[in-house]
Amino acid sequence: MAIKHLRTAFASQYQPGQPARLVAGEALQEPGGDYEALHKQMKRLFNSKPGKKYGRFSDDVGECPFSAWLKDYLEEKQTFAAMTDRLFGQWQELLNGSQEEFDGHLMVVHDALADSEVVYLFVLETDSAMRFDGSQKLDATDVLSLSRLNLAVRIELDDWRDGKDGDNYMTLVHARGTGDPGELFIRLCAFTNSVDVEKETTTFLDAVEAFAKTSEPEKAGEVRAKAYEFCKDQHALGEPVAIEALSSYLDESQPERFKEFASKTVEMPETGVLHPDHRKVKKLVRIAGSGGGMSVSFSSDLVNQAVYYDRDKDALTITRLPKALREQLQRYLEARED
Template sequence: MAIKQLRVTFASQMQPGQEAQVRPGKPLSEPGGDYEGLHKQLKRLFNARPGKKYGRFTDDIGTSPASAWLRDYIEGKLGFESLTDKLFGQWQELLTSSQEEYYGHLMLVHEALADGEVLYLFALESDSALRLDHEQALDATDVLSTSRLNLALRLEVEDWLGDHPSENFLTLVHARGTGEPGELFIRLCGFTNQVDVEKETLTFLNAVEAFAAQTEEPEKAGQVRSKAYEFCKEQHALGEPVAIEALSGYLDEDQPERFQTFASESQDIPADAVLHPDHRKVKKLVRISGSGGGMSVSFSSDLVNQAVYYDRENDALTITKLPKALREQLQRYLEARQEGGEQ
């Protein structure tokens, strides 16, 4: 069983200025299939969530003591029940200071995997649903959402306390619109941001484009871009960053160090670098798109100078080999215009 420990608490703050209420459940060391299924789905949502942030624990333990409690727990100095009592108690204090109403569940999960141990803290979402009560009358009730996740944290234990610690062992989901409770969740976790995702995305794109440009064969350059995008997309689905060494081996199995060496020598990217590119923006490697002035255009980058030609001097785009559906739409439109003109 992957889950070693799990515990849920309900917290509410319905009257700002008064003490928030928490109702923790029992710690579960063998939570069973339903909890395993819920955790698996929440991990899917976590991995698929765009715009995640990467960082570490703040050094201000006085304000955010979670890191000290978690370290004691991992080192066996604190039991799971005591850990969650402290963590949920801190959440109660933070919500008491909030000026916004809040109610919802927190779930802490300690998971053991083949490649290391991971802790997740989820702020569970709920949806309203209708049911029939025992008198067959409609009644509204809240059910857990398995399609939304706006606040969550993942801690990679090995990256934090292992023999080769990383600077970025925390991954945070912090969606827009979570308001003050979202900021309090970050304080509870003690998260501090260490990664500029936009900068790392640009670094990734520039390195791949420069590497692809080395070849004079458009088809091979396109293959480099496509494979780099595929690798980035796969890592995103797994919730993992992009290691330059692993990417290099994926791009060229025969010469697995070729891209790694190129990135180090010409792009000043360390050979052991790990990047966190935004997979949505990395799509620029394989798609060229733009919209404005009533026009929207999108096509594969492989089609440049093959079916799509750009005239820089006249700022004109010529498209050949039109898709069948587009060609038929244009023909119908022109025929209708012509018939309308004849009338």
């Protein structure tokens, strides 16, 4: 990994209705060192963030010109500094119309990977910290947060230019609670959602469940577990699930078996790639529910082994209780008896 270009700008809007303030840093080429470490941590947060959205650039270049500026930069019609000047200027204009307070650092990174190139936009947040100054007086200061990332976008440049992944070359992190600035960030990135993650999650689950049922009962759980592990690993890498790769993982001796089965069982996208929500895919290996003051969660492998469900009585019987739970119950009952 190597950063080709990086630039940051601090923007603040403390009085909605008033002009936002923006201070841009110098455009850096191959900055290395601490910048690489910061970028690596932001990428780690990006990859681990649940609920990402997938899409492409908006067709409305007049309203969302970032794609045109980026294209000119990649074709060397303008410098990275010129491109980010325009981007930062638009960010300031958008924040001028924000109805909520905002402050944060916008970091733009052109990242050269081993086999591809990527551009990231991160909105870096800050945490409050305490320190002693040179006179040993306690002083409050702000430091960059290395544990929070609520707004960011990744653009796969090769896929965009070559049209490889159709409409799915952009990945967006847009967390809840980002409010008006979050919507303005989406406009800045020129992002348009083109993937129904809910639908693709259902497609993934239906395909795996149907495939597991074709296996012997004792191996069905193994199929579900392997599918979940593959999906979880892809999520950690920040990558979608390629059905061909999953098929090879599920059955090395017959690597095409799941792929062929899925194509006949469910409606698969032409790309052969799904973007399931890994949190919901966990249903393959865990059964969970809550309500009425009760929360229950257990491995699906325990059904009819340590957990028994009586449909007629709508009753759940649990044996082989976890030690910690058993001790809590005993202490609670003893306290009530006293």
